[in-house]
Each structure stands twice: as C-alpha cells, then as structure tokens.
Amino acid sequence: xxxxxxxxxxxxxxxxxxxxxxxxxxxxxxxxxxxxxxxxxxxxxxxxxxxxxxxxxxxxxxxxxxxxxxxxxxxxxxxxxxxxxxxxxxxxxxxxxxxxxxxxxxxxxxxxxxxxxxxxxxxxxxxxxxxxxxxxxxxxxxxxxxxxxxxxxxxxxxxxxxxxxxxxxxxxxxxxxxxxxxxxxxxxxxxxxxxxxxxxxxxxxxxxxxx
Amino acid sequence: xxxxxxxxxxxxxxxxxxxxxxxxxxxxxxxxxxxxxxxxxxxxxxxxxxxxxxxxxxxxxxxxxxxxxxxxxxxxxxxxxxxxxxxxxxxxxxxxxxxxxxxxxxxxxxxxxxxxxxxxxxxxxxxxxxxxxxxxxxxxxxxxxxxxxxxxxxxxxxxxxxxxxxxxxxxxxxxxxxxxxxxxxxxxxxxxxxxxxxxxxxxxxxxxxxx
Numbered sequence: 001x002x003x004x005x006x007x008x009x010x011x012x013x014x015x016x017x018x019x020x021x022x023x024x025x026x027x028x029x030x031x032x033x034x035x036x037x038x039x040x041x042x043x044x045x046x047x048x049x050x051x052x053x054x055x056x057x058x059x060x061x062x063x064x065x066x067x068x069x070x071x072x073x074x075x076x077x078x079x080x081x082x083x084x085x086x087x088x089x090x091x092x093x094x095x096x097x098x099x100x101x102x103x104x105x106x107x108x109x110x111x112x113x114x115x116x117x118x119x120x121x122x123x124x125x126x127x128x129x130x131x132x133x134x135x136x137x138x139x140x141x142x143x144x145x146x147x148x149x150x151x152x153x154x155x156x157x158x159x160x161x162x163x164x165x166x167x168x169x170x171x172x173x174x175x176x177x178x179x180x181x182x183x184x185x186x187x188x189x190x191x192x193x194x195x196x197x198x199x200x201x202x203x204x205x206x207x208x209x210x211x
Numbered sequence: 212x213x214x215x216x217x218x219x220x221x222x223x224x225x226x227x228x229x230x231x232x233x234x235x236x237x238x239x240x241x242x243x244x245x246x247x248x249x250x251x252x253x254x255x256x257x258x259x260x261x262x263x264x265x266x267x268x269x270x271x272x273x274x275x276x277x278x279x280x281x282x283x284x285x286x287x288x289x290x291x292x293x294x295x296x297x298x299x300x301x302x303x304x305x306x307x308x309x310x311x312x313x314x315x316x317x318x319x320x321x322x323x324x325x326x327x328x329x330x331x332x333x334x335x336x337x338x339x340x341x342x343x344x345x346x347x348x349x350x351x352x353x354x355x356x357x358x359x360x361x362x363x364x365x366x367x368x369x370x371x372x373x374x375x376x377x378x379x380x381x382x383x384x385x386x387x388x389x390x391x392x393x394x395x396x397x398x399x400x401x402x403x404x405x406x407x408x409x410x411x412x413x414x415x416x417x418x419x420x421x422x
Binding site for chain 1: 247249265
C-alpha cells in the first residue's frame with residue numbers, strides 16, 4: 001500500500017482549535033480553492049460556489065451564527081460551501097455554452113446532453129434539486145479536505161451553524177446561492193487536545209463487504 | 212502552487228469506457244478502500260458501508276439496473292456506497308463503545324458527546340436522517356475519487372442506477388443498509404473518447420467569491 005498517502009490522510013483530523021497566528025500562503029489558499037473548483041459533480045454541472053471569508057468583522061458575526069465555535073474566527077480562512085438555487089434552463093444553457101467554448105464544439109452537438117439534464121431537473125421539485133446540489137457540494141468538501149491533508153494544511157468541516165443567518169450575513173440569497181456546509185482551513189494549535197486523540201474508525205470488516 | 216497535486220486531480224475524469232482486462236492490484240484496492248474507511252463524517256459516526264462487487268454474474272444484473280452502463284461490468288471493481296438505516300441509540304452505543312475501546316477512556320466520559328448525537332437524531336425524521344447520512348457518503352465519495360486520482364487509478368462516480376433494484380440484488384436491506392451512489396474503479400480504455408475531451412470548469416471568478 002502507498003503508506004505515504006495513507007499516512008497523510010491519517011494525519012488529518014477535524015481541528016477544534018486553530019492557531020490564529022498561522023495563515024495559509026496565497027499559494028496554499030489557491031491550491032485548496034483549485035481542488036474545490038476541480039471537484040467532480042453530477043453532469044459536471046458545478047451548481048455551487050465557494051465563499052472565502054476573510055473579513056474579521058463578518059467572521060465575528062458568523063461565529064455567533066455557528067454556536068460560538070472558535071474555528072470560524074481563528075482558522076486562517078473560512079470557506080462557506082454553497083449550492084446554486086433554481087437550477088433550470090438558464091443555468092444549463094450557460095453550462096452548455098461554456099462547454100462549447102472550452103472544447104471548441106458546436107452547441108447543437110450538445111443538445112442530447114442538455115435535454116438529458118433538463119429532463120432530470122423537470123422530474124425534481126425545487127427541494128429535491130437543492131438536495132441533489134447539496135450532495136454534490138459534499139463531494140467538493142471531500143475533495144477540499146483531501147487536498148488539505150495531502151498538502152499539510154489543517155481543516156475542520158462543520159455542519160453546526162444556522163444556514164439562514166449565514167445567508168443573511170453574507171447576502172448569498174441576493175446572488176442566488178445558499179450556504180450548506182463550512183470548511184475552516186488553517187493550522188492546528190499546539191494546544192488542541194483533539195490532536196492527541198487516536199482516530200477512531202470501525203474495523204474493515206464492519207465497513208467493507210465483498211460480494 | 213503544488214502543480215504536481217493539481218496535475219493529478221486534473222488527470223482524473225469520469226471514465227465512460229474502462230479497459231476490462233486491467234485490474235487493480237490487491238494493494239491498489241486496499242488503498243482505495245482505506246481512503247473510504249478513513250474519510251471524515253459528521254460526529255465521526257461512519258453510518259455507511261462500502262460493498263465491493265466482484266462477482267461477474269451479480270455485476271451483470273446490476274448493469275441492467277443501471278441503464279446498461281458498461282462501467283458496472285467493465286471496471287476492475289464496482290463500489291456501491293451505502294447508508295446505514297435506522298441510526299439511533301443502538302448504533303450510537305456501538306460507536307461510543309468503539310471510541311472508548313480505541314482510546315482507552317471510560318464510556319462515562321463520552322456521555323455528553325453521546326447525548327449530543329442522540330438529541331440531533333431525535334430532531335430528525337427517518338427521511339432526514341437518511342439524507343444526512345447520504346451527504347456523509349458523498350464526502351466518502353470525494354475522498355475515494357481523490358485517492359484514485361492521487362494514485363493513478365481511474366474511477367467513475369455514478370448516480371444513474373435504480374437504488375431499490377440494487378438493494379434487492381445485493382440484499383442490502385437485510386443487512387440494514389441502502390445503496391446511494393456508485394463508484395466504478397479501474398483503468399481507462401485507450402478508446403474512451405471522453406479521455407480526449409478538455410475538462411470543463413467555470414472560471415474562478417464564477418465559482419469563488421471573496422468576502
């Protein structure tokens with residue numbers, strides 16, 4: 001087994017206490033965001049956005065909307081992973097146009113693909129579309145957490161926050177997005193008691209079944 | 212930027228045509244499964260299972276239940292990522308016991324953590340719990356896809372299948388699980404036309420907002 005790889009993903013844990021003095025370099029932040037941007041999603045549709053929160057005053061407000069969890073203010077950067085609302089023909093057209101431009105192909109050659117996407121959305125309620133997009137955002141979360149671990153950057157995924165308050169503070173709704181999950185990135189404090197705790201995973205035989 | 216890392220995740224794409232003659236070594240398969248096992252989940256609860264499908268006869272049946280997509284039979288292995296059903300006190304106790312054993316701590320020292328988990332589940336319907344578990348499974352999917360890319364293994368995440376039929380064929384329900392998403396792993400065929408296509412992602416300014 002590539003023990004080097006496994007060692008890196010074992011090194012990671014959900015950091016509870018970040019060292020507020022340690023910041024990601026521009027290069028490290030770019031790498032994390034690029035991993036998010038390159039993450040796969042169903043149809044490749046990317047119905048998402050990453051809000052990178054740097055403003056300390058806004059982060060204080062967000063902390064209050066996240067049950068006072070210190071990662072929101074103390075990590076180097078807070079990433080708010082969002083879904084795009086109301087996906088339908090307009091956004092699908094934008095996606096199709098982007099493919100045509102990037103690959104230098106005719107839009108008409110993508111009409112079957114476009115119809116397939118639109119049909120799948122027609123069968124879903126707005127709530128179901130949002131949930132589908134949320135699942136894709138969690139793939140991105142997995143990609144970002146993995147990229148952090150591979151590159152010696154600490155992170156903490158967080159579901160414990162009030163999405164409605166976040167959306168208000170960040171004015172995400174105006175932009176057609178809603179927050180779904182957080183990822184604080186930075187560097188662990190030497191005093192984070194969670195660092196010393198053994199990672200707990202169920203043994204292989206409980207998690208993996210061969211058929 | 213760590214261009215080596217970005218190069219690897221850019222190398223990956225959702226393989227449509229696998230080379231059926233190329234199989235993952237035992238070591239490669241172990242690495243992929245270990246990446247899944249080590250993936251993070253909310254509370255660290257791991258309400259999931261990976262079914263690794265090797266049996267060719269069963270894979271033929273699954274292909275029919277996945278709109279005939281050839282990745283189901285032609286990839287080296289098919290991973291079916293599942294959620295655990297009916298999470299509640301029994302499973303939480305099992306998790307708490309596992310933590311206590313692994314970390315050598317008293318169960319009583321984990322009572323606050325246990326109550327927190329149980330309270331959060333009490334507030335959810337069975338449907339909401341399933342959706343919450345599904346989101347966690349998508350983090351695992353992100354981890355597995357990332358591990359494959361980092362280690363030169365091809366993969367294809369797949370939502371296009373009939374979960375009910377999969378659960379029947381694999382008898383997952385008996386075991387208390389339900390299928391949620393597929394991940395075929397193996398090696399791309401030289402004739403996969405999708406390999407030549409440029410990866411399409413929206414530009415940074417459309418996906419990333421700094422606040």
